[in-house]
Amino acid sequence: CGIGYTCGQYVKKIPKLAIVGRPNVGKSALFNRLCKKRISIVDEAEGITRDRLYAKADFFGRPFELIDTGGMDLKSDVPFNEAIFRQAEIAIEEADVLVLVVDGQVGRTHLDEQVARILKRVDKPITVAVNKVDNLDQLDRIHDFYSLGISHMEGVSAVHGLRVAELLETAFRDTIWEEEVEIDDGALKVAIVGRPNVGKSTLVNHLLDEDRCLVSPIAGTTRDSVDIDIEVGGKNYRLIDTAGIRRKGAEHEVVDKFAAIRTERALERCDLCLLIIDATEGLTTQEKRIASEIES
Ligand SMILES: Nc1nc2c(ncn2[C@@H]2O[C@H](COP(=O)(O)OP(=O)(O)OP(=O)(O)O)[C@@H](O)[C@H]2O)c(=O)[nH]1
Ligand SMILES: [Mg+2]
The missing domain is CATH 3.40.50.300 (P-loop containing nucleotide triphosphate hydrolases)
Incomplete structure (x- = not known):
């Protein structure tokens, strides 16, 4: 197999x-x-x-x-x-x-x-x-x-x-990690990335509510994020939500770094990527960097 x-x-x-x-x-x-x-x-x-x-x-x-x-x-x-x-x-x-x-x-x-x-x-x-x-x-x-x-x-x-x-x-600086083997069930993997607080989770929740077709959230046992399978118009999608990172006081820098690691991993796994930007704040340097990461 x-x-x-x-x-x-x-x-x-x-x-x-x-x-x-x-x-x-x-x-x-x-x-x-x-x-x-x-x-x-x-x-x-x-x-x-x-x-x-x-x-x-x-x-x-x-x-x-x-x-x-x-x-x-x-x-x-x-x-x-x-x-x-x-x-x-x-x-x-x-x-x-x-x-x-x-x-x-x-x-x-x-x-x-x-x-x-x-x-x-x-x-x-x-x-x-x-x-x-x-x-x-x-x-x-x-x-x-x-x-x-x-x-x-x-x-x-x-x-x-x-x-x-x-x-x-x-x-683990020199460790070469074996690629996770993901069973290909034909679902299109969509990574939802963006800075903390731009509304990633809100968007995901909205998608779920609208379509009322949540199949199952796959618990992140081997991953940091939770994947959510949804069906829209007869097509299967797997949402990779990279949310869950919140800025807290002195942890700013550290949190940013881990947000970057999570984003990187989501980008490695996805078929397409939705970069969410806060329209009231416009494009930040961090987002420009993520955008160029997506393109590469
Ligand atoms: N302040 C402080 N104390 C710590 C920290 N980590 C461990 N300790 C204390 O150091 C003592 C020894 O901790 P252990 O984890 O048992 O040390 P160990 O190296 O496993 O010891 P052995 O198994 O006996 O070799 C305990 O009293 C811990 O509470 C830390 O980050 N900060
Ligand atoms: Mg010990």
Whole structure:
């Protein structure tokens, strides 16, 4: 049959991201944050995580597997520390991308340097997550870690969920994602794009109400947006609504960036695109950019 997961012939390779670092830096907190579940125990004592833990997670609709590991410290008197170390080594071997978590409040330690050396021996993309940067004013704390010799670094807060999406973006910088296989049922895929608040969702709702022919909203299990199938005049359309992005205070820049990622993904998938513009504001630079993206 050739396409889709339904025929059982298509095996999708999901990239694996391993979270490693010395004890107590917030690896499990980051793991839980990324998979959006409380799977791993977070505690102020060190040596809490022992085995490797796995969970499925999602980076803007692209699935990946997360691995949490125990803190790497052969000299500590934490029970089973050698076994914990070995578990982390296995995770490093099996992962496609590595995230070295360090503690931005404590600063660089000798142990961070040791773990960095271990990671640099394997030829995989490494990103340093400088954790516990609980507000954006503390972002300069990452400078302390440049001497680890890993050029890609992001300041994050696992507990507050700050900048974790940026971390993923950096971690997966070299990942080639396998294209999502979408079963072609003949529906014309229409992406609805535009800046926040231009009325994308209103338009979609209007279309649905007018035609009263909503078939089903396909839940975005492997995607960030929800697709809506409608039938108009006997023809099937799939609306890819990229709405749902709202500007909030200080998150402006970040939100804009993610809006751009979502738009890009919708453009990749659609057959045609509706660019919605707010007539009262006219064409903005952002819209000109989206328009040229659509054309290319
Ligand atoms: N302020 C702050 N504290 C954090 C953050 N992330 C984790 N912590 C705290 O750091 C401590 C250790 O967190 P864990 O997630 O258990 O650390 P770990 O690296 O998994 O520890 P081990 O499994 O023992 O190696 C806990 O008390 C957390 O609440 C953060 O972003 N900000
Ligand atoms: Mg842990």
